[in-house]
Amino acid sequence: MLRWLLALLFLANLLMFVVVQGVFGPLPSAGGREPQHLDRQVHPELVKVRPISPEEAADQAVVGGPAPSAAVQAAPLAQ
Numbered sequence: 001m002l003r004w005l006l007a008l009l010f011l012a013n014l015l016m017f018v019v020v021q022g023v024f025g026p027l028p029s030a031g032g033r034e035p036q037h038l039d040r041q042v043h044p045e046l047v048k049v050r051p052i053s054p055e056e057a058a059d060q061a062v063v064g065g066p067a068p069s070a071a072v073q074a075a076p077l078a079q
Contacts, residue, residue: 052060
């Protein structure tokens with residue numbers, strides 16, 4: 001049983017070595033094969049920076065500040 005397990009692990013390692021060497025083609029993580037998509041994704045001329053209004057800032061978390069208290073009212077349960 002152990003002999004078959006070792007043989008299977010050896011074959012799996014051999015297969016991964018062959019894949020990493022590029023026998024079946026480049027890996028997807030090897031880089032962008034279609035860089036034109038990246039060029040079309042980012043249009044810096046269309047990005048506008050504007051300050052947010054106080055109404056919009058109410059939903060933003062303050063980094064390093066205290067956690068906001070929940071707007072929940074508590075009352076004892078009636079028996």
